[in-house]
Amino acid sequence: MKNLLDGIEEVLLMGPGPSCVPPEVYKALSCKTLGHLDPYFIKIMDEIQILLQQLMNTRNRLTLPISGTGSAGMETCFVNLIEPNDPVLILTNGVFGMRMQEVAERLRAQVDNIDFEWGTPVIPRVVEEKVNEKDYKIIAVVHAETSTGVKNPIEALSKIVKKTNALFLVDTVTSLGGIEVKVDEWAMDAVYSGTQKCLSCPPGLSPVSFSDKAFTKITHRETKVPNWYLDMSLISQYWSGERARVYHHTAPINMLYALYQALLLIFEERLEKVYKRHEENHIRLKEGLEELGLEMYVEEGYRLPMLNAVKIPEGVDDLKVRSTLLKEHKIEIGGGLGPLAGKIWRIGLMGHGARSENVDRLLKALKTILHP
Ligand SMILES: Cc1ncc(COP(=O)(O)O)c(C=O)c1O
Numbered sequence: 001m002k003n004l005l006d007g008i009e010e011v012l013l014m015g016p017g018p019s020c021v022p023p024e025v026y027k028a029l030s031c032k033t034l035g036h037l038d039p040y041f042i043k044i045m046d047e048i049q050i051l052l053q054q055l056m057n058t059r060n061r062l063t064l065p066i067s068g069t070g071s072a073g074m075e076t077c078f079v080n081l082i083e084p085n086d087p088v089l090i091l092t093n094g095v096f097g098m099r100m101q102e103v104a105e106r107l108r109a110q111v112d113n114i115d116f117e118w119g120t121p122v123i124p125r126v127v128e129e130k131v132n133e134k135d136y137k138i139i140a141v142v143h144a145e146t147s148t149g150v151k152n153p154i155e156a157l158s159k160i161v162k163k164t165n166a167l168f169l170v171d172t173v174t175s176l177g178g179i180e181v182k183v184d185e186w187a188m189d190a191v192y193s194g195t196q197k198c199l200s201c202p203p204g205l206s207p208v209s210f211s212d213k214a215f216t217k218i219t220h221r222e223t224k225v226p227n228w229y230l231d232m233s234l235i236s237q238y239w240s241g242e243r244a245r246v247y248h249h250t251a252p253i254n255m256l257y258a259l260y261q262a263l264l265l266i267f268e269e270r271l272e273k274v275y276k277r278h279e280e281n282h283i284r285l286k287e288g289l290e291e292l293g294l295e296m297y298v299e300e301g302y303r304l305p306m307l308n309a310v311k312i313p314e315g316v317d318d319l320k321v322r323s324t325l326l327k328e329h330k331i332e333i334g335g336g337l338g339p340l341a342g343k344i345w346r347i348g349l350m351g352h353g354a355r356s357e358n359v360d361r362l363l364k365a366l367k368t369i370l371h372p
Helices: 023-029 039-056 070-081 095-106 124-131 154-162 212-219 232-239 253-269 271-291 318-329 356-370
Strands: 062-067 087-092 110-115 138-142 167-171 190-192 205-210 307-311 344-348
Touching: 023 253, 039 062, 039 205, 039 253, 062 070, 062 232, 062 253, 070 095, 070 138, 070 167, 070 190, 070 205, 070 212, 070 232, 087 095, 087 124, 095 110, 095 138, 095 167, 110 124, 124 154, 138 154, 154 167, 167 212, 205 212, 205 253, 212 232, 253 271, 271 307, 271 356, 318 344, 318 356
Parallel strands: 087 110, 087 138, 138 167, 167 190
Antiparallel strands: 062 205, 190 205, 307 344
């Protein structure tokens, strides 16, 4: 029988994720599967938690990977922290802020939203005025808005949220592993991420972290968490401490090996060096794009190093360029979403993929296509 897997060709993944997976992580995926309560596997789980705490700069005990992609992490944060009619404020400047709104609404929260123009950051002064209007239970924002390439000012926002009673809920799907995420210092109460961006793993896990304040909210809920699979009070009994681990669901063992290996690679390289590599390659890409006559979509100062939004020049066929890149050069980049479809390209420099040789290969291919 024909095996389609034999036909998979290597593609340089330079889109909004998934990103390139290093050989060590592929090797980790093929290690022998252990039982989910095997003592040796539990040692690996413990190490994953420690490494995630270090990466997130947190002492939160409730720091662990949820089985599922970044959206499962988003659902986990909201489903555990919202009770019906809770006032929730979402700061939106792209697709993933909108998705947070949708998730919170489905949980029957009273959702208020402040919309900022796509491609521009959330403005702390505007948020400061709004938070005085209501006693919000949650204020939520995306750190790295993958749909536009904007970095939101989390530190400044955290100072505003700190003056309220609200929990600060932050999406770090694209930021974690590529720029600093300081969960404790920035007083984040609930954070989620994803493995397929700057952590250089395949998609499938979503690291989350909850502060003690958030966990107290979970344990003092008036209503049960409406989603059994993502209920942190149950999941924490499988992931926590010295006592016997309680089976909740069968953990995706080999994906957890992959995450463990990917985290080791980040710390072996050293975190500061990893961030510097992202920044330097972002600048190399930006300069090369400008030489080709292309312009960045986001203003300097708010650009993400790992997600570069580039304006598509007038008269250039978006789809044709992207399909030529894929077919002839085996490089994938992303198109724009929603109102930005056809207007921008999204070029990822995420994790293992953020390397000068990849930047140069893409620039060379773009030059051949745009200026034949
Ligand atoms: C900022 C952000 N949040 C959430 C998600 C959703 O993650 P997933 O597609 O892994 O479910 C993504 C995916 O691209 C993202 O970029």
